Amino acid sequence: MTVTVAQPTSRLLRIRRIAGLGTAAAVMPYMLIKIAWMFGLFLPSEEMGEADWRAINATTAVLAAVGVLLALAFVRPWGERVPAWLIVLPVWVGTGLLVPMLVLAPVLGPAAMSRDEQAEASTDLWVYEQIFVMISLIGVGIGLPLALAGYARARWPEALSGPTDCGDAVGGTRALQRTVARLMAAGCCVLGVVKLFWAVGGTLGLDQGRLVHRDMWWHLLSASTGVWAFAGAWGLLVLTSGRGSKRFLPPMAASWISSGMLFSYGLYSLLTGLGTKRPSPESEIAHLLAGQAGMVLGVTMGMVILLVLHDRRRALGEGT
Numbered sequence: 001m002t003v004t005v006a007q008p009t010s011r012l013l014r015i016r017r018i019a020g021l022g023t024a025a026a027v028m029p030y031m032l033i034k035i036a037w038m039f040g041l042f043l044p045s046e047e048m049g050e051a052d053w054r055a056i057n058a059t060t061a062v063l064a065a066v067g068v069l070l071a072l073a074f075v076r077p078w079g080e081r082v083p084a085w086l087i088v089l090p091v092w093v094g095t096g097l098l099v100p101m102l103v104l105a106p107v108l109g110p111a112a113m114s115r116d117e118q119a120e121a122s123t124d125l126w127v128y129e130q131i132f133v134m135i136s137l138i139g140v141g142i143g144l145p146l147a148l149a150g151y152a153r154a155r156w157p158e159a160l161s162g163p164t165d166c167g168d169a170v171g172g173t174r175a176l177q178r179t180v181a182r183l184m185a186a187g188c189c190v191l192g193v194v195k196l197f198w199a200v201g202g203t204l205g206l207d208q209g210r211l212v213h214r215d216m217w218w219h220l221l222s223a224s225t226g227v228w229a230f231a232g233a234w235g236l237l238v239l240t241s242g243r244g245s246k247r248f249l250p251p252m253a254a255s256w257i258s259s260g261m262l263f264s265y266g267l268y269s270l271l272t273g274l275g276t277k278r279p280s281p282e283s284e285i286a287h288l289l290a291g292q293a294g295m296v297l298g299v300t301m302g303m304v305i306l307l308v309l310h311d312r313r314r315a316l317g318e319g320t
Contacts (some may be wrong), residue, residue: 017152019143020075023313024068026139029132031064056272066090067140073149078237080155091148092302094140096260100224102141107220111137125150156309160249163318165242169314172241173307181240187297188258193231194290195226198281205286214281223264225294232258240307248312252305259301266294274292 036042037057043049048057070090072081079087155159168174194205199222203211235255238244245251269280270291280287 006281010148012153013178016147017075019146020071023071023074023140023143023147026074026136026143027064027067027071027137027201029141030136031068033132034058034061034064050147056301059162062274063090063094064136067144070094071144071147072150074308079151091144092256092260093264094260095145095148095257096262096298097318098137098141099145099257100228100261100265104220104224105138105141107216154312155251160252162248164238164245164248164251166248166312167315169311172311172314174311177240177304177311179270179298181236184297184301184304185237187293188229188236188262191262191290191293192226195222195229199223199226203282205237205279207283210281218281221265225261228258228261229297232262232301233296234248240304255301255305259305261298262294263298263302266291266298269294 033042034057037048038054038061040049040054048054067090070087073087098260149160179188197204198206206214231254233249234244235253235258238251239248239255269287282290
């Protein structure tokens with residue numbers, strides 16, 4: 001019996017260490033490039049030397065440094081003593097940013113290079129910089145969730161395993177969860193329909209004078225947002241109803257990634273739209289509404305997930 005339990009635990013710990021250290025190594029090129037851009041070195045275009053772009057690069061360099069610290073926290077003993085919110089918040093944003101990007105990376109990488117070449121970026125060095133950036137993002141997108149899975153399995157086992165419906169805890173919030181989840185699912189479906197409508201060529205809500213800026217990058221990101229919005233709606237409804245999936249992990253992963261994605265991409269869209277000169281095909285009001293809707297949906301979905309996990313831990317504790 002001891003051997004049967006020890007083998008999976010040992011294997012999970014080994015994967016957790018490899019993924020955590022691999023993530024820290026993968027993010028280093030990205031962080032170094034962002035630091036160089038922040039100081040005006042090796043810039044691919046003159047526009048990126050302006051103050052607004054330098055501020056964005058400084059912010060992403062800080063986020064990369066946080067990613068390194070998180071990866072180390074996942075594999076070191078001191079990481080399990082870090083307050084939960086210091087782990088959960090950046091990981092929620094990070095997985096929301098990176099996991100959807102990971103699926104699109106083989107297409108988005110060349111598309112980004114092509115777009116920057118058309119924008120008269122300095123292609124010689126820029127090609128190598130883009131390659132390093134994509135390697136870092138793919139490495140983090142793969143390694144961070146694996147390291148997180150091992151870390152969460154050790155610290156919060158109820159978040160990843162077991163059946164979806166484990167009963168109601170005494171004094172739980174299931175009724176509130178269901179009401180809010182239905183509202184959020186409806187909002188996700190509306191946003192998903194809009195994003196998919198734009199992705200397949202619809203022009204309602206777009207600026208007719210900027211339709212030329214609908215490149216492959218924009219179409220794929222719109223489609224990705226739409227798909228993940230529907231995935232999040234499904235996951236949230238399953239988590240709060242206990243029906244639709246026997247295993248807890250699939251709806252938990254779908255709602256976790258979707259909520260983080262909607263929040264982080266909504267925030268990023270608003271910041272880059274206001275802080276840079278990069279044109280967006282959406283009209284100003286559509287761009288603002290879509291970004292704010294994503295942020296509100298993402299945060300509220302995250303709060304429902306926390307309520308689900310809180311009640312789940314209590315229910316499992318009461319059942320033992």
